[in-house]
Amino acid sequence: MDADHRHFGLLVRDLDRAVAAGANDTILEDQIRLIAHDALLHFDKEDALHTRYGYPPETSTRKLHNEIGAILRSLLRKDRDSLAIDGAAGRKWSLPPAQLKVLLVSHLIYEDAAFRDFLTRERTLG
Numbered sequence: 001m002d003a004d005h006r007h008f009g010l011l012v013r014d015l016d017r018a019v020a021a022g023a024n025d026t027i028l029e030d031q032i033r034l035i036a037h038d039a040l041l042h043f044d045k046e047d048a049l050h051t052r053y054g055y056p057p058e059t060s061t062r063k064l065h066n067e068i069g070a071i072l073r074s075l076l077r078k079d080r081d082s083l084a085i086d087g088a089a090g091r092k093w094s095l096p097p098a099q100l101k102v103l104l105v106s107h108l109i110y111e112d113a114a115f116r117d118f119l120t121r122e123r124t125l126g
């Protein structure tokens with residue numbers, strides 16, 4: 001899982017750099033799709049671990065996977081034209097790159113850390 005997290009760190013960094021460099025929408029959309037796709041696979045793997053170690057389904061981590069997963073799935077279902085909508089102030093993203101980053105980073109810092117704490121407690125008690 002840590003390797004996955006490092007991988008996300010690099011993908012998010014690349015996206016940041018692409019935004020900062022003013023990359024065109026096609027490039028940004030491709031990067032966002034790549035991150036969304038990988039994040040869904042990652043959640044599936046983590047969900048399997050949660051089940052295996054008896055992590056309760058009502059924890060915020062598991063709820064967050066479902067919530068973020070639903071957002072990412074709907075994003076991947078969209079075609080290129082509806083992924084970004086032209087607004088008065090320029091391009092408006094259905095899921096802006098900055099928001100995608102916040103979702104993934106907060107997932108790492110808070111939610112996965114909570115699962116790690118759970119595992120540590122279980123091992124200590126068990």
Ligand SMILES: [Fe+2]
Binds near residue numbers: 005046107108112
């Ligand atoms: Fe994770």
Ligand SMILES: [Fe+2]
Binds near residue numbers: 061065
């Ligand atoms: Fe997670």
